[in-house]
Amino acid sequence: MTAATAEAETARPPAGKEKTATKVLRWLGRAPIHILLVFVGLLWLVPTIGLFMTSLFSAEDVNNIGWWKIFTKPSLATFQNYQDIYHNESIRSAIVTTIIISVGGTILPILVASLAGYAFAWLEFPGRDWIFLGVIALLVVPLQMALIPIFSLYSKVGIFDTKLSLILFHTAFGLPFAIFLLRNFFIGIPKELLEAARIDGASELRIFVRLILPLGLPAIASLAIFQFLWTWNDLIVALSLARDTQPITVAIFSQLRQFGANLELIAPAAFVSLAIPLAVFFAFQRYFVQGLLAGSVK
Amino acid sequence: MSGASVTAEPPAKGAPPSAQAGKWRQYAIAAGFLAPAAFLLGVWIIYPTIKTIVRSFYGRDGSDFVGIDNYRTLFSSDTLLRAIENNAIWVIVVPAAVTAIGLLYAVLTERVRWAVAFKTVVFMPMAVSAFAAGVTWRIMYQQEPDRGAINAGIAAVKDTFSPTGVLSEAAPSSDALEQRPSGALTLAKPLEPGGVALLGLTRIRSEEVPATATQAEAPASKPGEITGVVWRDFKPGGGTPGKVESEEPGLPGVTVELLDQDGNKVQSATSANDGSFAFQDVPDGSYTVGIGASTFAQPFGGVSWLGSKLITPSIIISYIWIWAGFAMVVIAAGLAAISRETLEAARTDGATEWQVFWRVTVPQLWPVITVVFITLLINVLKVFDIVLAVAPQSVQDDANVIALAMWRTSFGGVSDFGLGSAIAVFLFLLVLPILAIQIRRFRREQGA
Numbered sequence: 001m002t003a004a005t006a007e008a009e010t011a012r013p014p015a016g017k018e019k020t021a022t023k024v025l026r027w028l029g030r031a032p033i034h035i036l037l038v039f040v041g042l043l044w045l046v047p048t049i050g051l052f053m054t055s056l057f058s059a060e061d062v063n064n065i066g067w068w069k070i071f072t073k074p075s076l077a078t079f080q081n082y083q084d085i086y087h088n089e090s091i092r093s094a095i096v097t098t099i100i101i102s103v104g105g106t107i108l109p110i111l112v113a114s115l116a117g118y119a120f121a122w123l124e125f126p127g128r129d130w131i132f133l134g135v136i137a138l139l140v141v142p143l144q145m146a147l148i149p150i151f152s153l154y155s156k157v158g159i160f161d162t163k164l165s166l167i168l169f170h171t172a173f174g175l176p177f178a179i180f181l182l183r184n185f186f187i188g189i190p191k192e193l194l195e196a197a198r199i200d201g202a203s204e205l206r207i208f209v210r211l212i213l214p215l216g217l218p219a220i221a222s223l224a225i226f227q228f229l230w231t232w233n234d235l236i237v238a239l240s241l242a243r244d245t246q247p248i249t250v251a252i253f254s255q256l257r258q259f260g261a262n263l264e265l266i267a268p269a270a271f272v273s274l275a276i277p278l279a280v281f282f283a284f285q286r287y288f289v290q291g292l293l294a295g296s297v298k
Numbered sequence: 299m300s301g302a303s304v305t306a307e308p309p310a311k312g313a314p315p316s317a318q319a320g321k322w323r324q325y326a327i328a329a330g331f332l333a334p335a336a337f338l339l340g341v342w343i344i345y346p347t348i349k350t351i352v353r354s355f356y357g358r359d360g361s362d363f364v365g366i367d368n369y370r371t372l373f374s375s376d377t378l379l380r381a382i383e384n385n386a387i388w389v390i391v392v393p394a395a396v397t398a399i400g401l402l403y404a405v406l407t408e409r410v411r412w413a414v415a416f417k418t419v420v421f422m423p424m425a426v427s428a429f430a431a432g433v434t435w436r437i438m439y440q441q442e443p444d445r446g447a448i449n450a451g452i453a454a455v456k457d458t459f460s461p462t463g464v465l466s467e468a469a470p471s472s473d474a475l476e477q478r479p480s481g482a483l484t485l486a487k488p489l490e491p492g493g494v495a496l497l498g499l500t501r502i503r504s505e506e507v508p509a510t511a512t513q514a515e516a517p518a519s520k521p522g523e524i525t526g527v528v529w530r531d532f533k534p535g536g537g538t539p540g541k542v543e544s545e546e547p548g549l550p551g552v553t554v555e556l557l558d559q560d561g562n563k564v565q566s567a568t569s570a571n572d573g574s575f576a577f578q579d580v581p582d583g584s585y586t587v588g589i590g591a592s593t594f595a596q597p598f599g600g601v602s603w604l605g606s607k608l609i610t611p612s613i614i615i616s617y618i619w620i621w622a623g624f625a626m627v628v629i630a631a632g633l634a635a636i637s638r639e640t641l642e643a644a645r646t647d648g649a650t651e652w653q654v655f656w657r658v659t660v661p662q663l664w665p666v667i668t669v670v671f672i673t674l675l676i677n678v679l680k681v682f683d684i685v686l687a688v689a690p691q692s693v694q695d696d697a698n699v700i701a702l703a704m705w706r707t708s709f710g711g712v713s714d715f716g717l718g719s720a721i722a723v724f725l726f727l728l729v730l731p732i733l734a735i736q737i738r739r740f741r742r743e744q745g746a
Contacts, residue, residue, distance in 0.1 A: 124325075
């Protein structure tokens, strides 16, 4: 979004030399917009702040005192809950599970999709464009269509309730979008570069590793962020295809039944599960938005 | 489509076109590059899709063919119909609302210096899981106004306009006072000028008696006036109800009303520190004296956001919170790409800002708006996590949507894979028309 705003900024005609009075008047005229935006911005922040504040209450206070009271009485805040969930075996293993699934579920689809994306962009084979169209068509298959047969398949093969089985599911369902995005990016790489490499006798695999992957890095980066967040934030796949292999979302879900009684556990766990995607988002905002604009389909 | 699909030129023809063997070699290489993807897509998407369609015609355990029975159940069971109905509400409300809000924010922030900060804040929820966002909103939606932030906000606003009554718990001390349907308390016996009204109340805790209150006195009768006293008709150890006694304090600040025979308010007065009040210059006639309902107004108990009635709107609000940022960012990018000349030209021709917006800006934004709308349509049809997070177990039937019904039927206890498959197929059929749009869009972009 930084890029988009920068464009808008430059597109504006250069402001001539204005009298200060006119400037002030114009600023005053626009004041309602600023006030409205500040109000909306605060409104949008409240839930996240509320979750964080709630997570700071002790077990005794959390069901009796509104989180906003922390502003007037900061002594109510304690990091005890975070210490507790750090020592809570099930939450800790849930976070480790989430990390493993998310990392695996990001690297694998990118690897597979960039191979396929390269083939669709630069290799010759019959029916190429139709097959590519077919892959894009798979974008609309809701993952609900796969849950039941895959559940049975996993039980039969004996990989039900493993991290690998979840990674493979996320990989497959990440592929159509990933192939679509990477193929479209790879096809923009100048033809001359590839032909020069081919004339030099480089194998396709070598071209792929030495040329395509480095040049495709921007697209791969946005894709990685998307795929990571998608896997990290998943609930339905892990809830359906695993029992004891619980990522953090499922671990929180299993606490939700006693919402009131477990709030001192739910709130900090939810905040942790939300803090990591937020950190990723803030660190890679640019790529995130680029990816979003490249194909808002999933 | 920033930069990703700029040059869609046909790829290079293979270098040596002569040799047949070289061609096959090329195909083999391509097959090698495609094999992992083909395997994954085949086993995890294509095979299960076919399997689920077939499975939907079989019964619970998959051994007997039941024809379209599962689909019949889908359209006759109350729970599932409710899910379809709720999902219809989602489809009608959410894409339109989110697109409109996104357009509004994009336009408002267009020429604001700190737009990046605003956009970041509004966009932030997109990065977070719908599930965690749902948990966050569940905390916000708690009913007790001293815990749920939304009800606390409403309570604060409400208290400014209709404050909680000073004596919200009070009740009459004797039969002399009657409770009206409105909540007001009136004397059972009508009074004439010169009469005395004794308004005794109980069930008032000592700490609720204002500090300024002094000993109540039985007022004297005055000609042409109706006088009276409001007091706490209770003293430790008992006392006689309906009689002003020592140690019984007056209740200051209570609004007392004088009503004529038709129940119209003629006068009103506020009680003094000793609880006394007087209506002066009362014409002849028969009157009723009472304490207005506002005195007994109950404190705000909180809107039941998570109750069965409001649960779907509540979840929809939290969903809009998540997606508004997406709509805003995509539309803002479209907005930045609009040619400034057309806008300037329209302005020079004397168009108002409003006309410029609707006649020039919006038409140029239309493709972007369509993308946002369709994206939301797909996502709303498949909405799942957030419903499971916000809706407490007890109202999940009322909050049900198609994807949730599918999960609950298959994995959440019912374990009916036949019906679950049918629901999945139904969901698939709903998103299928969007496939056509998606592919058309793709082919147009490829110039095919």
